Amino acid sequence: MKLLKIVPDDTNIKFLKLRIPFFVLSIVLIFGSWAAVLVNGLNFGVDFAGGQEVRMTFTEREQAPVASLRELVGRLGYGEPVVQEFGGPQSVSIRVPLPEGAEDTPGAATAIGEKVIAAIAKQYPDVRTDGNDTVSGKVAGEFRDQAILALLAAMAAVSIYIWVRFEWQFGVGAMFALVHDVSVTIGLFAITQMEFSLQIVAAILAIIGYSLNDTIVVYDRIRENLKKFRKMPMSELLDLSVNETLSRTVMTSLTLFVALIPLLVFGPPSLFGMVAAITVGLFIGTYSSIYMAGPLLIWMGVTSNSFVPTESAIERQEKVARGEA
Amino acid sequence: MLEFPFWKKLWLWGLTLAASVLALPSLFNVSGLDWPSSLPNPQVNLGLDLAGGSHLLLEAKADDIRAQRLENMEETVRQLMRNAKPRIRIGDVSTGEGRLSFMLDSPADIDRARGLLEPVMQGANLTREWDLAVVDGQRIVLTPTEAGINAALDDAMDSATEVVRRRIDELGTREPTIIRQGDTRIVVQVPGLEDPEALKNLLGQTAQLEFKLVDLNALPENVQAGIAPPGSQIFPYAPGTPMAGRFEAVRRLGGIRGENLTGAQAGVDPNTNQNVVNITFDAQGGAKFAKLTRENVGKPFAIILDGQVLSAPTINEPILGGSAQISGSFTPESANNLAIALRSGALPVPLQVIEERTVGPDLGADSIRKGLLAMAIGSLAVIALMIATYGRFGIYATVALVFNVAMLLGLMALGNFTLTLPGIAGFVITIGAAVDANVLINERIREERKRGRKVVAAVETGYKEAGRAIYDANFTNFIAGVALFAFGSGPVKGFAVVLVVGLFTSVFTGVTLTRMFVAGWLRKARPNDINI
Numbered sequence: 001m002k003l004l005k006i007v008p009d010d011t012n013i014k015f016l017k018l019r020i021p022f023f024v025l026s027i028v029l030i031f032g033s034w035a036a037v038l039v040n041g042l043n044f045g046v047d048f049a050g051g052q053e054v055r056m057t058f059t060e061r062e063q064a065p066v067a068s069l070r071e072l073v074g075r076l077g078y079g080e081p082v083v084q085e086f087g088g089p090q091s092v093s094i095r096v097p098l099p100e101g102a103e104d105t106p107g108a109a110t111a112i113g114e115k116v117i118a119a120i121a122k123q124y125p126d127v128r129t130d131g132n133d134t135v136s137g138k139v140a141g142e143f144r145d146q147a148i149l150a151l152l153a154a155m156a157a158v159s160i161y162i163w164v165r166f167e168w169q170f171g172v173g174a175m176f177a178l179v180h181d182v183s184v185t186i187g188l189f190a191i192t193q194m195e196f197s198l199q200i201v202a203a204i205l206a207i208i209g210y211s212l213n214d215t216i217v218v219y220d221r222i223r224e225n226l227k228k229f230r231k232m233p234m235s236e237l238l239d240l241s242v243n244e245t246l247s248r249t250v251m252t253s254l255t256l257f258v259a260l261i262p263l264l265v266f267g268p269p270s271l272f273g274m275v276a277a278i279t280v281g282l283f284i285g286t287y288s289s290i291y292m293a294g295p296l297l298i299w300m301g302v303t304s305n306s307f308v309p310t311e312s313a314i315e316r317q318e319k320v321a322r323g324e325a
Numbered sequence: 326m327l328e329f330p331f332w333k334k335l336w337l338w339g340l341t342l343a344a345s346v347l348a349l350p351s352l353f354n355v356s357g358l359d360w361p362s363s364l365p366n367p368q369v370n371l372g373l374d375l376a377g378g379s380h381l382l383l384e385a386k387a388d389d390i391r392a393q394r395l396e397n398m399e400e401t402v403r404q405l406m407r408n409a410k411p412r413i414r415i416g417d418v419s420t421g422e423g424r425l426s427f428m429l430d431s432p433a434d435i436d437r438a439r440g441l442l443e444p445v446m447q448g449a450n451l452t453r454e455w456d457l458a459v460v461d462g463q464r465i466v467l468t469p470t471e472a473g474i475n476a477a478l479d480d481a482m483d484s485a486t487e488v489v490r491r492r493i494d495e496l497g498t499r500e501p502t503i504i505r506q507g508d509t510r511i512v513v514q515v516p517g518l519e520d521p522e523a524l525k526n527l528l529g530q531t532a533q534l535e536f537k538l539v540d541l542n543a544l545p546e547n548v549q550a551g552i553a554p555p556g557s558q559i560f561p562y563a564p565g566t567p568m569a570g571r572f573e574a575v576r577r578l579g580g581i582r583g584e585n586l587t588g589a590q591a592g593v594d595p596n597t598n599q600n601v602v603n604i605t606f607d608a609q610g611g612a613k614f615a616k617l618t619r620e621n622v623g624k625p626f627a628i629i630l631d632g633q634v635l636s637a638p639t640i641n642e643p644i645l646g647g648s649a650q651i652s653g654s655f656t657p658e659s660a661n662n663l664a665i666a667l668r669s670g671a672l673p674v675p676l677q678v679i680e681e682r683t684v685g686p687d688l689g690a691d692s693i694r695k696g697l698l699a700m701a702i703g704s705l706a707v708i709a710l711m712i713a714t715y716g717r718f719g720i721y722a723t724v725a726l727v728f729n730v731a732m733l734l735g736l737m738a739l740g741n742f743t744l745t746l747p748g749i750a751g752f753v754i755t756i757g758a759a760v761d762a763n764v765l766i767n768e769r770i771r772e773e774r775k776r777g778r779k780v781v782a783a784v785e786t787g788y789k790e791a792g793r794a795i796y797d798a799n800f801t802n803f804i805a806g807v808a809l810f811a812f813g814s815g816p817v818k819g820f821a822v823v824l825v826v827g828l829f830t831s832v833f834t835g836v837t838l839t840r841m842f843v844a845g846w847l848r849k850a851r852p853n854d855i856n857i
Contacts, residue, residue, distance in 0.1 A: 259707050259753050
């Protein structure tokens with residue numbers, strides 16, 4: 001049987017030749033993402049903004065009355081509601097913001113939920129309430145703090161691990177790659193204005209893990225090749241390492257991708273945002289392993305000597321013994 | 326590397342099959358089959374987002390506990406001073422700024438007053454609950470200590486949790502989870518709840534019932550303007566009662582609390598045809614109630630529920646039988662709710678819902694169906710890709726993948742973990758990512774073959790060299806998984822659990838199991854070349 005070869009044998013693509021333009025592009029992407037967050041803001045869901053989200057299905061209609069719902073809920077006087085189709089034409093999600101001064105009375109958000117559901121049920125007897133999330137301002141604030149803390153802690157912890165397992169330059173390289181991946185993913189949510197919720201933060205944390213898979217596989221090969229080819233120039237060595245691991249990189253991304261696509265297409269609508277974030281993050285992570293994590297090693301002066309510490313340590317000790325240091 | 330003695334094979338197969346078998350009851354359950362009841366039945370819990378139900382996060386108003394402690398202390402102090410022989414006269418009592426301060430009429434009484442107060446400032450376990458200070462030789466200031474407040478809060482939260490449990494049990498729901506969280510919070514999870522509103526109404530009711538004498542000396546215009554005469558408090562009438570919108574002034578002290586109840590039943594008053602709640606006091610409460618009514622015949626007293634006056638009837642005759650009737654313009658439901666709340670005891674502190682998540686049962690079932698479909702398609706795609714790319718080695722990876730999913734599900738059932746909606750995404754990601762180990766190994770074997778190594782040597786090197794990167798990659802994923810677990814609410818934790826348990830099972834199946842398969846084949850077939 002002839003086996004499938006997605007990446008031909010012995011590729012020799014000069015990835016690193018374009019390292020400066022791509023690195024500039026990455027930096028632009030990072031800052032552009034931050035700018036997008038500052039300008040557009042993130043479309044926070046109730047988890048982070050607080051307030052009320054009701055999901056409803058109109059069982060006896062072809063189409064949920066989105067416009068009239070918007071008007072109906074708006075008339076209740078809790079501010080402008082966000083009414084969207086959700087998962088199918090019969091279903092909607094209705095988001096009502098937290099009322100003014102709700103920080104002091106955490107119970108306020110729950111009370112609104114009851115009124116919104118009651119008002120709609122009165123007008124549309126065929127409505128079925130599928131779900132209802134109410135988050136007070138206080139809890140939303142805690143979720144925001146926790147999210148930021150979890151992202152920073154995860155990025156710091158994995159970078160330290162890489163530093164311990166490899167060298168400090170590799171830790172820094174991995175850290176930059178992660179900052180890139182996290183920034184760009186968040187930036188995409190700022191641009192598309194897709195709802196940013198707890199699930200999305202979970203997705204980003206998962207991306208941190210999987211983006212590093214790629215980085216580690218490339219780094220592991222770089223370390224191996226540094227020991228093997230002591231005289232090879234660094235950029236050539238990086239190209240060699242990336243090419244050698246290319247079929248694995250493509251294959252792994254592909255298996256994850258074919259597993260995720262059905263979930264995106266046929267999966268439950270409540271998972272769409274999360275799965276979309278992971279799918280996009282998969283590609284961003286692969287890109288950054290090659291164009292962020294790699295080139296930074298050159299600029300931070302990694303050479304074959306970075307991995308022969310035993311000799312130099314002994315030399316240093318001898319120097320100390322001779323009183324030269 | 327490729328040596329697998331018999332005992333090792335036995336051990337590996339035993340572990341794999343044992344963990345996989347644990348998944349069977351859950352699989353039976355999902356596909357609607359009956360698992361024989363005579364066998365052990367470990368199940369993966371379904372999260373509320375899949376099973377349907379309500380999640381409520383309740384928070385106590387800690388300030389109310391502070392205020393209540395001060396009020397109780399004030400009453401204790403007044404009683405102690407009045408009952409002292411000879412009586413100690415005090416005045417200018419105030420509870421501002423979280424402290425209780427009062428003035429002694431005669432500075433000579435200061436040591437006696439101190440002596441009387443000493444025992445009540447000591448809490449259980451010899452913690453000091455109040456600090457006493459004397460100002461200007463004549464004024465005593467009692468300040469609650471932090472330890473005292475915390476102990477009171479802790480007590481209140483423990484009994485509040487108990488009260489919440491009793492109330493939910495009265496609703497007759499199945500398997501509710503009620504857990505104290507942190508200093509002032511209670512998590513309530515009720516699966517498959519039909520009517521979340523009823524639950525919230527029940528828990529939102531503190532059910533602090535008080536009987537207090539109406540202050541007849543208060544000027545009506547002052548009362549309606551909200552100005553309380555000294556020694557009195559102003560309460561609004563409850564919405565829905567005939568007097569709604571108006572206020573009543575009641576004597577602050579000397580009333581009784583509805584704590585000593587043995588029963589509460591909703592009913593209808595045959596004379597007025599109104600919905601009422603009939604309450605029965607225990608012996609102590611009955612005696613107090615009898616005393617209050619005997620001493621105040623002809624005067625009105627207010628029935629106050631959670632800071633709102635329900636009614637203020639005049640006491641026609643002493644009520645000695647230890648039971649009473651509360652009327653307050655109830656509907657049958659609200660009368661029944663109040664009866665439940667009173668039966669299960671008053672909450673020692675008001676609770677408010679600060680987070681609520683409710684999922685209808687239809688949506689949950691729909692999510693499971695769609696999730697399983699996506700998982701099935703995704704798995705087939707991954708399997709097809711692996712076999713097309715790696716041939717025989719792809720088949721080994723596929724077998725490992727099947728065991729991976731079974732073991733993951735089995736271990737989750739064993740650990741009684743909860744599968745949530747994001748957890749389903751975790752399963753799919755695990756399926757896609759688990760084969761990464763095999764991809765790394767197989768690519769390495771390919772490479773080693775191209776470099777001219779013999780089959781056995783290539784396979785050995787492949788497993789050895791790829792192992793390092795597999796280990797590092799999974800460890801960083803583990804770190805991210807721990808951060809995920811520490812972060813966020815139940816559904817996200819469910820995602821973290823699947824990812825982390827999945828890391829262990831996928832390294833085991835992807836590396837150890839496939840190596841055993843490959844080794845077995847190499848020994849038997851002794852191929853000179855492999856198609857990879």
